[in-house]
Amino acid sequence: MIDPNLLIAVLMGGPGSERDVSLASGAAVVKALQGRGLKAVGVDVTDHEVNLPEGTGLAFNVIHGTFGEDGQLQDILEAKGIPYTGAGAASSRRAFDKNKAKVRFLAHQVPTPLSEIVDVSNGPALPEMPAPFVVKPPREGSSVGVHIVRDQADAQAAMEDAAKYGNDILVEQFIQGKELTVGIFDDQALPIVHIAPRSGFYDMANKYPWLSGGAGSDYFCPADLDEETTQAVQKAALAAHRSLGIEIYSRVDVLLDADNQPFVLEANTIPGMTETSLMPKSAAAAGIPFDDLCIRIAEISLKLRA
Structure with a gap:
C-alpha cells in the first residue's frame, strides 16, 4: 500500500x-x-x-x-x-539506443531482424543490404525518421533524412507481417496487441492521428493468434525485456512474419500511459484496470528504490 x-x-x-x-x-x-x-x-x-x-x-x-x-x-x-x-538509468540507455539494444538481443538469442549499422559521419553512405530494408535513427522514439525502403533508388533520400538524427544509422531487414506489441509487467508478458494501421505502417501519424490528422490504426487485444504463436511472441518479448535488464515494465514491439515467426524490433521503457494506450490495453486484457496499473507501477518502484 x-x-x-x-x-x-x-x-x-x-x-x-x-x-x-x-x-x-x-x-x-x-x-x-x-x-x-x-x-x-x-x-x-x-x-x-x-x-x-x-x-x-x-x-x-x-x-x-x-x-x-x-x-x-x-x-x-x-x-x-x-x-x-x-527502468533505471543503465537499462534505459540500453533500450533507447536501438544499436545497443540490437547487440543485446543477438547476445541473448532474441529473434530480431538482420541488420547493419551505417556510419555517415564522413558523409552520405548507403547500406550493403539490398532493398527492401528499414532505415532507423537509433535514438528516436515513435518512428521518428523511420523509412521503409522498397526500391534501391529511394535509399539515398531515406539515409539523408535519418542522418539528421545521428551518424550511426540502423538498417534492418524488412519483415512483411503483422505488427504486434506486448506489455511486460513485473516480469510477466501481458496479452498481445495486434496493431493494424489503416494506411502505410505504424508511424507517428498512425500512432497519434489526433496530433497529426493521420488515418490512425485499429487495435485488437488479445490478438487473434493460435496458442503456439501467442506463446512464441510472448516468449520473444519477455526475452527482449530481460536481455536489456529493464526494471518493472516495458512494451516490446514485434513483427510476425507469414510463417508465424516473431522478430523483436525494440523495447519501449516509457510506453504511452493514457487509458487507451497500448500498454494499458494489454494490462486491461489481463484484468488490470488502468488505475490499478498506475498504482502497482508506483508500489513496485518504491519497493525497488526505497
Missing part, C-alpha cells in the same frame, strides 16, 4: 518530439492516482532541468523519448535521491 500522504510528482512533457503525447499520458496518470485518493501532482518538464515539488517522495516518469527514456532523467533523479518509476 502507498502512504496517502506520499507526494507523487508525475513528470510529463519533456523537451523531445513526443512532448504532446507525454502530456496526455501524464494527465491520465495524475487523474488515476488522485482518483484512488493519492497525493499526485503533475510536473511539466520543459527542458533538461527537473524542479520537483518540495517533499516529493516518488517521481512517476511518463516523459517519452528524449530525456525521459534515455537515462538522462534517471541520472538526475538518482543524484537527487528521489525514487522513480520504471
